Amino acid sequence: MAATVDTPFDWRDIRGDGVRLKAGGRSYIDCASGTFNLSLGYSATEVKQALHEQIERCCHLSSELTREKSLRVFESLREHLPSHIDGYWFRDIVGSTAIECAVRIAQKATGKTEIISLFGSHHGQSIAATGISGNAFRQASFRLPVIASLKVPAPDCNNCFYDKTPDSCGMFCATRLDDFLEYASSGQVAAVVIEPILGNGGNIVPPPDYFGRLREFCDRHGILVIADEVQTGFGRTGEFFASNGLARELRPDVIVFAKGAGGIGIPVAGVLMRRELDVLEPWEHSSTAGANPLALVALQATIDYINKYDVLANVRALGPVLRTELDRLGHEFPSMENVRGEGLMLGFDLPDSASVAAFIEVAKGHGLLLRGSRYGFGRTVKVRPPLVVNAAEVADIVRGLRSALTELQEAGVG
Ligand SMILES: Cc1ncc(COP(=O)(O)O)c(C=O)c1O
Incomplete structure (x- = not known):
């Protein structure tokens, strides 16, 4: 077994705050909701x-x-x-x-x-x-x-x-x-x-x-x-x-x-x-x-x-907003296909699993944490922020996705 583990951050320095994960001096919107388990984000006070x-x-x-x-x-x-x-x-x-x-x-x-x-x-x-x-x-x-x-x-x-x-x-x-x-x-x-x-x-x-x-x-x-x-x-x-x-x-x-x-x-x-x-x-x-x-x-x-906090109303309000924006991106970027989902359980396809892996890496540079389907064997990118995400954060997600898709397109990936 290896004596050291190659990770970018010391895990003790990682902080969760709302829908964001803060690490290495940077802040990321966690569009994977942790391991898809952080329905209320990282820090719901009452919980x-x-x-x-x-x-x-x-x-x-x-x-x-x-x-x-x-x-x-x-x-x-x-x-x-x-x-x-x-x-x-x-x-x-x-x-x-x-x-x-x-x-x-x-x-x-x-x-x-x-x-x-x-x-x-x-x-x-x-x-x-x-x-x-x-x-x-x-x-x-x-x-x-x-x-x-x-x-x-x-x-x-x-x-x-x-x-x-x-x-x-x-x-x-x-x-x-x-x-x-x-x-x-x-x-x-x-x-x-x-x-x-x-x-x-x-x-x-x-x-x-x-x-x-x-x-x-x-x-x-x-x-x-x-x-x-x-x-x-x-x-x-x-x-x-x-x-x-x-x-x-x-x-x-x-x-x-x-x-x-x-x-x-x-x-x-x-x-x-x-x-x-x-x-x-x-x-x-x-x-x-x-x-x-x-x-x-x-x-x-x-x-x-x-x-x-009527979290269900938030999902019903912002899920369709995010979905509409994903549809719009799908029209802008030919590599992005089959936008689908319900509420805040959304996703889209890229041409193959290699482009998904590249996209997820690039998106990190634009402040988004994302996960792909089938443990990296699939061609779907999942977009599923915590259910307490707000409108400004949805706009940040869309901005990050657009920047990542642009960067990928310019690099000729996908
Ligand atoms: C739909 C579904 N069922 C069951 C499980 C298993 O849950 P756990 O990982 O908590 O054992 C998972 C985990 O990813 C899941 O996505």
């Missing part, structure tokens, strides 16, 4: 304050002792949930194990085993979650999967697996689901898991009718629907959960959240479900840090902050 107070009381309690707090948190989430979601399981602090919790629920409730997911999906880094995700590069070095897993083509109209166009395809990708079930599955499918917007896969937004078609398919075959809202949850698309917004027709049986739920980056995850799916025993899915007080306090404070 920090609530955490300080809890640290003074204690940092850990067993989940037995925080049961009451979990219930209170769930009660404050209720107004933001589809009305049929009336159960919860808060024993996770990362999305990967929360996804495994949802899989366990589906398997135990249905008595079946297999999970259907989409090409390009990402449901986590644990062995089971990687096995049900649709990317070979994450699996190649391991003996996966441990769960029977069937992947089907994603409803990605910019890159249709079937080479069709949305105006005339009749939603062919949804139509073919029955064939996959009949000819490619084990016949023992417990659940379909779907991200309402495929985040890591490239900010892929399914056409609105896809969700209803998928629900209808699942209803016909007694298959549960798990909405992986690890990225889309907590206001990212302009609704608290996409399952109440763009993916309303999905009517998921189970919703998984993580990332943005911790507001300023405190790890916390959870599973929400129809109450009759509350089938697990505590010993069947829990962990040492599950439902710890810091996680629950961060979760509660994040919900309160979103309500108090």
